[in-house]
Amino acid sequence: MPWGDGVELARSAWPEVAEGALVLVPVGSVEQHGPHLPLHTDGVIAEAVARGAARRLSARPALAAPCIAYGASGEHAGFPGTVSIGLEALRIVLVETVRSLSLWAGRTVLVNGHGGNAVAVGTALAQLRGEGHDVAWLGCGTPGGDAHAGRSETSLMLHLAPEQVRLSAAVAGDTRPLEVLLPHLVADGVRAVSPSGVLGDPTGATAEQGRALLEEMVSTAVRLVTAGRADARGRLVDAGDAPRPAGGREPTRP
Template sequence: MNSAYDRHVAFPSGLGNSTSRQLRSMSPMLIIPVGSTEQHGPHLPLDTDTRIATAVAHAVRERLDAPVPGEWMVAPPVCYGASGEHEGFPGTVSIGTEALRLLLVEYGRSACGWAPRLAFVNGHGGNLQALAAAVTRLRDEGRDVGWVPCFASGADAHAGHTETSVLLHISPEDVDAAAWSPGNTAPLAELMPAMRSGGVAAVSELGVLGDPTTATAADGERIFAEMVDGCAGRMRRWQPDRNGLLI
């Protein structure tokens, strides 16, 4: 084999473009982005959560691979989640908490047949219950699995300053600045009673909780770096709590 081929065999970065032959000799640990397909106001794409989780996962892999190239690999994302609060807006496709839980459990059981460790990187808050239940079950079965959130301090709730800024940083061509408009900026705790019965549509006709008009790419770069730093730190420490959340 020539040296270029050897390097390609040894260190592919993504599961989707790898071969079974490569994986047989590598036994990489696996990072799985988990997102959603749901409305994000009139200005952001439906796969916003999936894009963010996937971008964070790839950046984390580069960070973790610095000492040992090829140790981690990023899987194709889980693109559908528990998004029932966004029903009523065109484009939302929710599989619900129970279906997502089952999907993640079976995913983990299968992938752990060849990957020694799995880390789910979550980009959608509605997935938390399913992730905690699935990862707890997998760990109870003796599998080395954990999960991390794409967390940013001071973030607004949905399609506002935070997510719009991150998209301006990682995917600016898909942000429709001409269509953005402030949504409901009340604290999420105040909105929850109405949202529990009527979803996001009950508190925001636009489907926006926050103000995207203040978003900037520079702020998105800062927020994205905070997400990557947080996820990478948790994965390096690998200290799962009782629900498999890496702390």
């Protein structure tokens, strides 16, 4: 099929778009990912999760929208190449995107690839759900993965876009857990904690690991969207999940 596989909104002509469809909107960032990964890593991963989930959600028409490329990446501002639009601008973009989609879509799910976006996502969804929109969100974190540009993201990119990975330039960064690093990241930014920008260790990353991680994230997304259980800020959760703080960060993806 020369126009895509039937799940990509951007490749569709309007008569092919089913009214009432479920739309998954990837939300990424343009920010440093160490000396070895491209600036749009978060968007690449979020897009892959959205497309993979859309293909499997066959109970209703499902579409993966184009990625919202720019996010809130102020903690990475110390590195050339990073582009951050900030929390308030991102919140407005998300609100207006969902309002527009709601004119024809049945439900919108944001697929967030960058933990720094979570406050804006949570705030936007609280507003949108208060307005009566059928909208929720989920993250692309991998339990047990390292925080940023380490083995997890490097493996994912080796699977999704190997030609964009400079593996020979990969270096280990600060490997402390994110919960330990987070106060320092918020106060001083990533560069003060890790001059390379890496939070974790990409050593041993492989495309095979990346394929398995993506499968896990897509399967989780399908399960969460199908169950449809959301917390007060619209984050899709499993039945046994403990409530998260409103607008809380992703557990493994700053």
